Amino acid sequence: MNTNETKTLNLLKKGEKARVKKIHAKGKLLHKLLDMGFVNRVEIEVIREAPLYDPMQLKLHNYHLSVRKSEAMLVEIEDCK
Amino acid sequence: MNNIKVALAGQPNCGKSTIFNMVSGIEQHIANYPGVTVDKKTGFFKYGNYKIEMVDLPGTYSFSSYSLEERVAKEFILNETPEVIVNVIDASNIKRNLYLTFQLLEIGIPVVVVLNMMDVAKRREIEIDSKKISEMLNCPVIEATGAKGVGSKEIMKSIVDVATNKKSYEDFKINYEELEPHINSIEKKIQENTFHLNKRWLCIKLLEGDTTIIEYLKKDYPKIEEEIEKESKIFHEKYDKDFPSFLASIRYDSADIIYHNAIEDKKSGIETLTDKVDKIILNRFLALPILILLMFLVYQISIVWGYKLTDYTWPILASFKNFVIDILPQADLIDVPMITDLGVWMVNSANALMNYIPIFFILFALIAIMEDVGYMPRMAFILDKVFKRFGLHGQSTLPLVLGGAMVGGCAVPGVMATKGIADDRARMATIFSVPYMNCLAKVPFYTLLLGAFFKAQMAIMMFFISTVTLFVALIVAKLLTSTILKTRETAPFLMELPPYHLPTVKGVVIRAVQRVWIYIKKVVTIVLAVAIVLFALLQFPGIDETSKANFENDIEVALTKFDRATQSSSYYSEVDSKQKVSQLLNYYDSYRAKKMTLSSPEESKKVDEDFLQKNSIFFKFVKPLRDAEAKKINAALRKLSTDRKRVLRSIKNEKIENSLLGMAGRAIEPITKYAGFDWRINVAFLSSFAARESAVATLGSIYENNKADSMRAEEAMSLNSGYTPLHAAAIIIFMLLTPPCIATMIVVKMQTNSYKWMLFAIFFPVTLGIVLSSIVFSIGSYNNYTGVEAMTYFYFAIVFIALIVALFPNKNINWEGGIKPKISTK
Numbered sequence: 001m002n003t004n005e006t007k008t009l010n011l012l013k014k015g016e017k018a019r020v021k022k023i024h025a026k027g028k029l030l031h032k033l034l035d036m037g038f039v040n041r042v043e044i045e046v047i048r049e050a051p052l053y054d055p056m057q058l059k060l061h062n063y064h065l066s067v068r069k070s071e072a073m074l075v076e077i078e079d080c081k
Numbered sequence: 082m083n084n085i086k087v088a089l090a091g092q093p094n095c096g097k098s099t100i101f102n103m104v105s106g107i108e109q110h111i112a113n114y115p116g117v118t119v120d121k122k123t124g125f126f127k128y129g130n131y132k133i134e135m136v137d138l139p140g141t142y143s144f145s146s147y148s149l150e151e152r153v154a155k156e157f158i159l160n161e162t163p164e165v166i167v168n169v170i171d172a173s174n175i176k177r178n179l180y181l182t183f184q185l186l187e188i189g190i191p192v193v194v195v196l197n198m199m200d201v202a203k204r205r206e207i208e209i210d211s212k213k214i215s216e217m218l219n220c221p222v223i224e225a226t227g228a229k230g231v232g233s234k235e236i237m238k239s240i241v242d243v244a245t246n247k248k249s250y251e252d253f254k255i256n257y258e259e260l261e262p263h264i265n266s267i268e269k270k271i272q273e274n275t276f277h278l279n280k281r282w283l284c285i286k287l288l289e290g291d292t293t294i295i296e297y298l299k300k301d302y303p304k305i306e307e308e309i310e311k312e313s314k315i316f317h318e319k320y321d322k323d324f325p326s327f328l329a330s331i332r333y334d335s336a337d338i339i340y341h342n343a344i345e346d347k348k349s350g351i352e353t354l355t356d357k358v359d360k361i362i363l364n365r366f367l368a369l370p371i372l373i374l375l376m377f378l379v380y381q382i383s384i385v386w387g388y389k390l391t392d393y394t395w396p397i398l399a400s401f402k403n404f405v406i407d408i409l410p411q412a413d414l415i416d417v418p419m420i421t422d423l424g425v426w427m428v429n430s431a432n433a434l435m436n437y438i439p440i441f442f443i444l445f446a447l448i449a450i451m452e453d454v455g456y457m458p459r460m461a462f463i464l465d466k467v468f469k470r471f472g473l474h475g476q477s478t479l480p481l482v483l484g485g486a487m488v489g490g491c492a493v494p495g496v497m498a499t500k501g502i503a504d505d506r507a508r509m510a511t512i513f514s515v516p517y518m519n520c521l522a523k524v525p526f527y528t529l530l531l532g533a534f535f536k537a538q539m540a541i542m543m544f545f546i547s548t549v550t551l552f553v554a555l556i557v558a559k560l561l562t563s564t565i566l567k568t569r570e571t572a573p574f575l576m577e578l579p580p581y582h583l584p585t586v587k588g589v590v591i592r593a594v595q596r597v598w599i600y601i602k603k604v605v606t607i608v609l610a611v612a613i614v615l616f617a618l619l620q621f622p623g624i625d626e627t628s629k630a631n632f633e634n635d636i637e638v639a640l641t642k643f644d645r646a647t648q649s650s651s652y653y654s655e656v657d658s659k660q661k662v663s664q665l666l667n668y669y670d671s672y673r674a675k676k677m678t679l680s681s682p683e684e685s686k687k688v689d690e691d692f693l694q695k696n697s698i699f700f701k702f703v704k705p706l707r708d709a710e711a712k713k714i715n716a717a718l719r720k721l722s723t724d725r726k727r728v729l730r731s732i733k734n735e736k737i738e739n740s741l742l743g744m745a746g747r748a749i750e751p752i753t754k755y756a757g758f759d760w761r762i763n764v765a766f767l768s769s770f771a772a773r774e775s776a777v778a779t780l781g782s783i784y785e786n787n788k789a790d791s792m793r794a795e796e797a798m799s800l801n802s803g804y805t806p807l808h809a810a811a812i813i814i815f816m817l818l819t820p821p822c823i824a825t826m827i828v829v830k831m832q833t834n835s836y837k838w839m840l841f842a843i844f845f846p847v848t849l850g851i852v853l854s855s856i857v858f859s860i861g862s863y864n865n866y867t868g869v870e871a872m873t874y875f876y877f878a879i880v881f882i883a884l885i886v887a888l889f890p891n892k893n894i895n896w897e898g899g900i901k902p903k904i905s906t907k
Contacts, residue, residue: 023326028573029573030326031143031147031325032147032148032573034143035145035180036575036577039329039330040326040330042333050462050463050465051368051369051463052465052466053466054466057363057578061177061333062177062349064577064578064579065575066462066575066578068465068469071573
């Protein structure tokens with residue numbers, strides 16, 4: 001795998017898992033993301049996309065969350081090890 | 082008796098409200114926090130010698146200041162200083178809920194943790210060692226199941242224990258490791274102050290960049306912001322980390338430690354019932370049909386069946402009206418005392434709104450059920466993409482449906498349902514879009530016009546009417562969000578999809594009753610005030626002397642006829658004076674009115690007996706049976722009653738025509754003539770603002786003339802008005818776009834918290850309506866379009882515009898940051 005690539009959450013497909021690497025957001029959105037559990041190294045699974053392909057349903061910290069792709073794009077991820 | 086003030090805090094969907102309802106019983110107050118539209122629920126209960134006041138804080142994931150709810154919750158803790166915080170936790174989802182618990186513990190006010198939904202946790206075979214959690218958190222932890230009323234006594238006992246043994250309470254501390262030196266350094270800076278709040282907590286909040294706390298401390302420490310900046314810089318250089326994310330990570334790590342020590346989740350990773358249900362409900366192909374079906378059911382049960390229910394509640398309101406008429410001074414032939422007129426007018430206005438209470442009760446109960454079950458966020462999840470295009474939000478679905486996305490909703494519950502929308506800009510846009518939906522009270526008006534002018538094309542016209550408003554609403558939403566609402570805060574779309582839960586009957590009923598009560602209290606009082614104003618506008622200056630003399634002459638003629646017809650009867654002595662006749666007439670009208678509201682033969686008998694007792698001779702004339710002499714009087718009486726009604730109606734019409742509102746209707750004719758409206762329509766629109774139902778009544782009474790007495794209103798209108806179907810199309814278009822009624826506007830005021838927005842919600846649609854109907858009418862008359870042609874062109878133009886505006890994406894502002902899409906390669 002090429003380590004120079006930046007992969008973001010919105011590109012994950014249904015059933016795939018990844019870990020949060022970094023959050024590229026500031027202010028209100030950053031706080032909201034942190035409060036909802038997007039902290040470093042947390043594992044996220046994509047459960048499904050909405051019927052119209054946006055938003056997406058995620059599972060993290062054992063609960064379900066829906067996120068628009070525009071917001072998911074701000075979450076940088078890395079593969080689970 | 083001692084008072085204890087308690088704050089109830091918890092994350093959304095943790096079952097906080099069930100706990101609140103469980104301990105606080107029926108005595109609850111619901112109001113708004115000053116200046117914001119967030120609910121403030123206060124409940125009271127007694128335990129031993131203590132009276133406990135419990136304030137239900139808005140559900141929050143965190144205690145920062147980034148959303149309205151969080152700000153309200155935190156300001157309550159800061160300013161009202163509760164003695165105990167009760168923190169409700171979803172026992173089946175402890176790990177994430179602890180994130181808030183840590184923040185509450187740090188505040189320094191004693192905390193009681195309530196593990197709610199223990200039954201769900203047990204069912205999922207999650208074993209919880211609450212003693213261990215209590216040791217680790219250093220606070221009481223109580224197991225409870227709010228939905229089944231388990232744990233109520235224990236919670237009350239703990240609150241009192243904790244409040245009375247404050248001294249033995251120990252501060253709770255999380256070790257923030259690398260952050261500690263920075264906390265200490267800030268703590269030293271604010272040392273010499275005597276805050277009632279825990280200093281360490283203030284420092285942590287400062288480092289987190291909490292604006293409320295920074296403002297709070299700035300008064301005494303003007304330099305505090307620079308200090309934080311400095312610390313933040315050092316920390317960033319040393320560890321390449323920022324305070325907020327570091328704090329969040331540590332809190333989640335700490336939650337993890339407790340989770341691993343005290344909880345054993347045997348079935349972890351196994352598919353839950355919620356997962357299975359979601360597979361169907363959120364399925365790509367099934368989701369939309371299911372949603373439409375559910376919406377249809379909600380609509381059917383509340384609006385359609387609820388409306389049928391009003392058949393049973395209406396007699397109650399009607400008998401109330403009769404009661405009021407009975408106690409008001411009686412009319413003397415055509416001389417109706419103004420106080421009677423006003424009384425009847427007020428009761429009619431109130432009844433028109435009270436009539437909706439059964440509908441609202443069912444509707445609010447169904448919404449409460451959907452909220453409790455957990456379907457609401459899923460609905461938003463399914464439809465967000467469509468609404469996002471128009472600056473709305475997935476959560477706008479329900480308000481629009483309730484407002485009448487199909488024909489005949491009601492904008493009042495629709496606007497009220499916007500409360501939960503997190504995105505402020507979308508919430509505002511939804512509030513202004515909902516009134517475009519077709520309200521139930523407008524339907525009779527459409528039916529009247531369709532019956533009068535579009536008999537052959539009724540179906541297609543009804544289709545246009547019922548669907549065009551949705552497109553208009555979307556266009557308006559887009560227009561507003563990209564102009565005057567542009568600078569409004571938007572919220573990132575991060576919505577929990579909570580597990581499905583069975584709602585409790587008590588919770589649903591309490592919520593439905595509370596919401597109906599708010600409606601009655603706020604709406605009816607203000608509507609009555611407006612009704613008085615409208616009454617005055619319709620009454621003054623009244624009719625002039627010559628027409629008065631004419632009407633008196635009319636009634637004299639009718640009386641003479643009555644006299645002549647009854648002279649031969651042996652009962653003539655009972656009706657030989659004007660006064661006696663007048664009494665008999667009132668007796669007759671009151672009897673008829675009472676009879677009309679009855680449903681069973683027994684009730685009918687009862688009324689007969691009452692009237693017989695009141696006046697046995699008059700009763701013979703009203704119900705002559707086989708008495709031939711009485712029958713003569715009965716026949717003449719009927720005729721006289723009809724004559725009197727006709728004269729009264731003419732007086733009313735003339736009064737309207739000469740009234741201030743009539744003048745207003747004339748005054749705006751120069752503008753409305755471009756849409757083809759004459760003053761009559763104007764008056765009907767103006768007066769129907771109190772309640773849309775009265776548009777038909779006003780139009781009906783204006784167009785009825787003496788010759789067309791036996792005609793239905795539709796026929797009278799198509800014959801007497803001189804209107805063409807094109808006029809009717811313009812009128813329909815205007816009616817489609819005008820806001821439903823004053824009650825809706827009051828609710829808009831409640832939800833936006835501003836009279837300015839309320840006025841906007843009145844004048845913007847009216848302007849839009851008059852402009853569009855003028856355009857349609859002018860183009861239509863220039864090209865000689867028929868009504869249906871004009872409506873068809875209008876419809877397709879609106880749909881086309883809606884599609885065009887959907888192509889422009891909406892910009893989300895006010896939350897900065899982000900990486901550009903170009904680096905997200907795959």
